Amino acid sequence: MSTRVFKVWRGDSAGGKFVDYQVDVQEGMVVLDAIHQIQRQHAPDLACRWNCKAAKCGSCSAEINGKPRLMCKTRLDGLPVDQSVNVAPMKSFPLIRDLVTDISWNYTVNKKIPPFTPGADATFLMRQRDVDRVQEFRKCIECFLCQDVCHVLREHDLKPQFFGPRFLVRVASLEMHPMDTLDRLKLLKDEGGVGLCNITKCCTEVCPEEIHITDNAIIPLKERVVDKYYDPLRIVLRVLMGTGQDGGAAEK
Amino acid sequence: MAESVSILEHKGFGVTQRRDNWWIKPLLVFIGLSAFGVYSTWAAWQGDNFLFTGHGAYYLSPFYSPQVQLWFGLHLPFSFAFLILWIPLGFRATCYYYRKTYYRAFFADPAACAVGEPKHRHYHGERKFPFILQNIHRYFFYLATIVLLFLWYDAARAFFFRSAAGHLHFGVGVGSLVMLINVMALSGFSFGCNSLRHLVGGKLDCFSCSRTARARYKIWGKVSILNLRHAEWAWVSLFSVGLTDLYIRLCAMGTLPDVRLFIIK
Amino acid sequence: MNDKYETHEHDVIIIGAGGAGLRAAIECSASGLKTALICKSLLGKAHTVMAEGGIAAALANVDSQDGWQTHFQDTIFGGKYLNNWRMAELHAREAPERVRELERWGAVFDRTPEGKILQRAFGGHTYKRLAHVGDRTGLELIRTLQDKGIHQGIDVYMECTITRLLKDGERVCGAFGYWRETGRFVVFKAKAVVLATGGLGRCYKITSNSWEGTGDGHALGFEAGAELLDMEFVQFHPTGMVWPPGVQGLLVTEAVRGEGGMLRNNKGERFMEKYDPKRMELSTRDVVARAIYTEVKEGRGSPHGGCFLDISHRGAEYVKKKLPSMYHQFKELADVDITREPMEVGPTCHYAMGGLKVAAETGATRVPGLFAAGECTGGMNGANRLGGNSLSDLVVFGRRAGLGAAEYAKTASAPKVDAAAIESAAGEMTGFFGRSGAEDPYKLHLDLQNTMQSLVGIFREEKDLTAAITKLEEFKQRAQNVGVVEGQRMFNPGWHLCRDLHNMLICAEAIARAALRRQESRGAHSRLDFPQYDNYWGEHNLLVTKDGRQMKVEACPVVKTAELQPLVDDKKAKEKK
16 A cells, blocks of 8 residues: 655644645545545544535535645546645635635625526426526536636635626526526626636636536626627617617527 | 744745646747737738739638729738738637637736736726727627638639630649638638627527527537637637648749649640 | 624524425525524535435326326335325325426426426336436535525525534424534524434445434434434445445446446346346345345455446447436546446445434424424335435425424414523533543544444344444443544534534434334345344334433334325235236
8 A cells, every 4th residue: 555645734814834644545545535534544623625525516625736626536546646745725715724715705696696587477398408508507516616716716806896607607597597587687797797707717627517617608698798788789779779778688 | 833824825926736837838829829920910011922823823812812902903001911811810819719818828817727827906807998899709700701701712713723725724733722721720710609609599598489599509509519619720720821821922932832633624 | 692602593493404404494484484594514515416316206297197196106115114104195296396396496407308397217116207407406406495595585504513402391492503614602592493404324334425414313303302213224225336445335326227237246147136037126225235235245246345237238328428427427436437347336325214203294293393304304215215205305395394393483482592501512512622531533433334334234133233232332432432632623523523423323323223123124124033024013113212311112003094095005906916
């Protein structure tokens, strides 16, 4: 049995450091197994979130060798063998302790998004092709790795002005639902800050569910916002026809 | 823990815990786009050697098509390529894929995922001038599609060779193939456009609710397939358009002989 | 505010935010009550997300002959006639409306060609009955309820563990707990409490359950005076991963066998021919689990102690389309390409049929003000649960418990909380610190898991069960001295485990004692020394109650409903043929 050195961030909002731990490596081991071993053998108080251990709940998000990933899905044999393994908490959220961060901001954002609102006469007869897009977005396990890696939040810290990729995906799942009747484009443009996204696609790169966040959710939303607010011909047409701003709402 | 440092406040250009060579990709993009920029500006500046007519051929460089100066009989103090080039340039500059890649490679915003950025005083994304103009991408698509029609005409024209007697004969030269491949690459890029994907069907919430919606769903599906490889099409077509110009230019300069595979007389 | 703990006051508090808890909270808050939802994890991470196959409801979208009567019959046949008939009836009748309700709230199920909700076949269900979203139905359910709930004004308290229910005389009047994040204490005052804490799989070594499945609701209810029902019935899912060690027990969905997967031993024999030649791999979960276990025990197992499950004959494209998450799970975690090679699988502790005894209509326990729903209750599933019946159980009885609690709370007086009880609860938690020579909680947990796995597992017999009970007594002694040597109260998993052990020990003991008492084999309970069905036990459930410091185990007759007798007789006649 071989051993690997894990450098795990230990500390809280006041400060901290990377602490080295020796881990016995078993075949097929993932980073979360190593963290559990450290808890059992060296540091029972090492704080980390996890639940399903099967990449289905999105709890064990961390930055492994600098990359935002799920610990339960990151195999040790996929990391450089000759180096130690670096495990740090998500950087975009306030640190609570060790690998645990305060992600409550995400829940407050979700509350701002008006929920699914079907018409009173909605039949709910929908073909598979009508729900394919929505189902892709609903695969999201809310690991918030996309929020962590998004530079608008990570580097520019614009949380008050920007929903982040996760909740743009959420809005897309509502806007593209065939039975939904609300129009969230104004919210998206103003409070949601969809214009702050510069589509550099890191969210798509880190998504463990392989949702095409940028191409299938954010860009189509940007185009819908263009329809309503930026397309000069449409604006002129609306003024001429006197339909006002709502005339540009997505066609149902 | 008195000696400890807080990593979480640590920001700055290139600061990351990543262990891989994250800087290679943006560097290659930087070099690739810069090289194309330098070459295309130089080629457009020349104002000659854009048309090869040797041995009955008619190969027109995509940088110089359509030949608007002939339509209006213009005499310009600069190369007429500049009357055309702003369209494909604008189309690419506002393209969602290119935006991604140059925001990364040229603005380091971010250079790579989870890598620190240089200090920005104010980040506005695409909400303020000039980047708010990215929102008119669809208009560049419309214009670029018109240009693309001319390029298809040019590619077709390149398969006909004028004999000494003045008759046109179908044939294939290396140049004809180069121009055909180029216009196919450009089409693959253009018709995978994200704006087009939205306009043909993406804006619909229900794909089954009317006959037109069902038809648009089919087109949306085709555009989506191209869109999946939009980045690859972007690079292939970028190189193909540059190399096509270079090929025609070298032929016109007499540096390179254009091989004719066959001509049906 | 108190310097030692904070206090929150609500009409109803719901402990647990999986499908049942969320559904109960939605119902309570819809009736205008101030409702709190308390969860150990973050909202939306509960074990409900792990449900893969679907939610069973007789919508009759695919098989038009289906109806609630058939669903009821399938359920009690699957439960070997030990189910509470009224619960099984309500479940079968109301599940379709609950599924349609989920759709109105934003759930997006897979569709039939006509645009209706698609349903798939599953073990034990006569017709195609499981509404589903690929293989992530549980996630869809929890996300839908979560979004409905937060916009309805439910107060959500995340990462908060409840350690005790507080009582005002006989009635429940609130709960005491701690914030995982800070380690600080919190008291919730409420007129009614709903327990919806899920399962107890962490008592076993090999389990598909997450760390949360420590039987909290079972233990909290038991200690508050409620009865535990059917505790001996613990479902071992036949197919869990056995390798690599880190994912041992992780679920491999029944849909693999539904799609034609074949089980083989190391000699290449399709061994199900010996155990159930008629239904083969699609036999009920208890039968398949026992078959695999037997093969391994008799030396015909796979290299890592399981058997082989092969789906590769269905072709790569088909497998990837029908079982996407299984394909990725094995590819990424085990380096196995299931489109080319067989998986190694073995039984894994999956679900507790047993739990708090509740009234079918309201979810009320015998303790005034205490309600329960979901996996932490018993009665719905009898001796064995059918796949797909758990998600429908959550929404049907989640709603009913919510309604029941709301009705109760509307007429109940304001609760009075006893300061001494709070002191004692706080003392228990702080007591884990600074014990000299303290017992390591991780070590004790491992010992408990090993004992339950080897002595109270798939096959049981008197000498093993007696030995297990002796060991559990010893573990209870060791638990008195369990503690954390270092660290503080902020997010300290070692400290949390000290308290979780207490709950797991109660569940483990109830399982072992009930298993010893039931001298027959039925459903998920297999006694080597009593391998047959027994007529007496076929008419009786076991109840475990708190009797001073002891556990009392007694038999009581199965709850039947006269009107349903013809349906039951009809099913029995059909199965005899």
